[in-house]
Amino acid sequence: MDKLVMTGGSSLHGEVQIAGAKNAALPILCACLLTADTIELHNVPDLQDVRTMLKLLQQMGVTVDFPNPSDRSHFHLNAATITSPEAPYELVKTMRASILVLGPLLARLGLATVSLPGGCAIGARPVDQHIKGLKAMGAGIQIRKGFIVAKIADGKPRLQGNTILTDMITVTGTENLLMSACLAEGTTVLENAAREPEVSDLAELLVKMGAKISGIGTDRLVIEGVTALHGASHAVIPDRIETGTFLCAVAATGGEITIKSCRPDTLDAVLVKLNEAGLKMKKGTDWITASMTGSPKPVSFRTSEYPAFPTDMQAQFMALNTIATGNSRITETIFENRFMHVQELNRLGADISIEGNTAIVEGVEKLSGARVMATDLRASASLVIAGLAAQGETQVDRIYHLDRGYDRMERKLTQLGANIRRMK
Numbered sequence: 092m093d094k095l096v097m098t099g100g101s102s103l104h105g106e107v108q109i110a111g112a113k114n115a116a117l118p119i120l121c122a123c124l125l126t127a128d129t130i131e132l133h134n135v136p137d138l139q140d141v142r143t144m145l146k147l148l149q150q151m152g153v154t155v156d157f158p159n160p161s162d163r164s165h166f167h168l169n170a171a172t173i174t175s176p177e178a179p180y181e182l183v184k185t186m187r188a189s190i191l192v193l194g195p196l197l198a199r200l201g202l203a204t205v206s207l208p209g210g211c212a213i214g215a216r217p218v219d220q221h222i223k224g225l226k227a228m229g230a231g232i233q234i235r236k237g238f239i240v241a242k243i244a245d246g247k248p249r250l251q252g253n254t255i256l257t258d259m260i261t262v263t264g265t266e267n268l269l270m271s272a273c274l275a276e277g278t279t280v281l282e283n284a285a286r287e288p289e290v291s292d293l294a295e296l297l298v299k300m301g302a303k304i305s306g307i308g309t310d311r312l313v314i315e316g317v318t319a320l321h322g323a324s325h326a327v328i329p330d331r332i333e334t335g336t337f338l339c340a341v342a343a344t345g346g347e348i349t350i351k352s353c354r355p356d357t358l359d360a361v362l363v364k365l366n367e368a369g370l371k372m373k374k375g376t377d378w379i380t381a382s383m384t385g386s387p388k389p390v391s392f393r394t395s396e397y398p399a400f401p402t403d404m405q406a407q408f409m410a411l412n413t414i415a416t417g418n419s420r421i422t423e424t425i426f427e428n429r430f431m432h433v434q435e436l437n438r439l440g441a442d443i444s445i446e447g448n449t450a451i452v453e454g455v456e457k458l459s460g461a462r463v464m465a466t467d468l469r470a471s472a473s474l475v476i477a478g479l480a481a482q483g484e485t486q487v488d489r490i491y492h493l494d495r496g497y498d499r500m501e502r503k504l505t506q507l508g509a510n511i512r513r514m515k
């Protein structure tokens with residue numbers, strides 16, 4: 092198993108290029124199932140979850156063609172023939188986003204079998220809202236031997252449009268229902284829809300494919316179903332969480348970096364908090380220059396749905412708060428178990444305690460390097476940030492979590508002057 096070994100204390104300087112967003116790329120890959128035509132994608136991040144999703148699609152009969160094999164960010168997908176509308180347990184258990192094939196398969200073929208995702212390190216993460224929405228659109232759904240077995244009700248050739256109000260805001264739930272609604276008969280209204288930029292990016296691709304969607308970027312999506320979608324070409328939106336992760340890193344280590352190919356307008360809540368922490372920033376439409384001197388100021392925040400502070404940045408910002416000049420409170424409202432990095436940050440000398448869904452961080456002057464273990468994707472990024480700011484050597488084990496969601500993180504950090512290396 093690979094690990095990252097870093098020696099803290101170097102400030103970061105230089106330029107870094109942001110990849111396409113993982114959480115936009117994953118639903119976008121699944122959207123290829125909605126058409127027999129070819130979908131051309133650009134700016135797809137080269138990371139493990141994307142490779143897993145491609146493997147799942149290929150198992151179903153989708154062809155993947157890289158015009159330039161050395162460029163993994165650009166490829167064509169074709170789902171003209173879907174031989175097996177099934178997502179097996181082996182793949183779903185490694186990546187919950189596999190649930191995103193359910194809606195498109197059902198809408199296009201009228202049937203799908205997808206393994207029910209199990210529990211997850213950051214919370215229970217049920218998919219009841221995906222199922223409730225698809226049922227409201229006329230799908231018959233049963234859970235059999237750990238699988239969601241879905242079929243359009245007898246006598247109906249297509250899913251039926253309906254108004255669906257989810258009990259909570261769900262990102263992949265919205266995406267699954269949005270994709271299904273594009274090929275449904277009649278109009279679907281998704282109330283309480285997630286407004287995350289990744290949902291909007293998927294919607295933009297669907298519109299290019301011929302879907303009729305209004306309300307993109309709002310919490311009410313109205314979809315007029317069409318009988319078929321066609322091919323399209325799309326560049327995945329830049330990853331706001333990767334951008335935020337590098338900003339937290341420079342805020343923790345000091346220095347000055349320019350982040351290129353990013354979308355600062357998708358990061359408002361994070362930029363406001365980084366500014367409070369003392370990070371000086373200048374930005375354009377697709378770049379941010381950030382500089383930091385001295386210790387960060389403590390910043391309290393609570394996570395919430397977009398456009399508020401994202402849960403996917405909570406762990407990285409917590410790493411920054413551990414070395415702030417004072418105390419902060421971080422409240423996690425999206426996932427019930429997303430504080431597993433706390434114990435590991437404490438191993439590096441941080442002083443964090445947990446009260447319910449709030450972490451209380453007492454800033455310390457210095458962290459000190461230690462051996463720590465990554466528990467999930469964003470927790471891994473938080474440990475890397477802490478390790479870069481700590482005195483001495485830090486070893487982060489189990490970085491397969493990091494590889495799931497970051498495109499060449501340690502290489503990008505090395506370019507910025509960090510002393511970090513991968514050990515096999």
Ligand code: EPU
Binds near residue numbers: 114215216403426
């Ligand atoms: N929920 C339910 N029932 C459902 C769906 C969701 O109870 O049917 C609950 C969840 O348990 C959670 C809350 O609703 O408490 C929100 O979950 P959501 O469905 O929005 O999360 P997700 O779609 O499974 C996506 C991202 C996550 C990100 C969350 C929140 C993808 C592939 N994943 O997950 O990304 O944290 O939205 O923004 O888009 C990550 O990248 O590290 C990551 C975990």
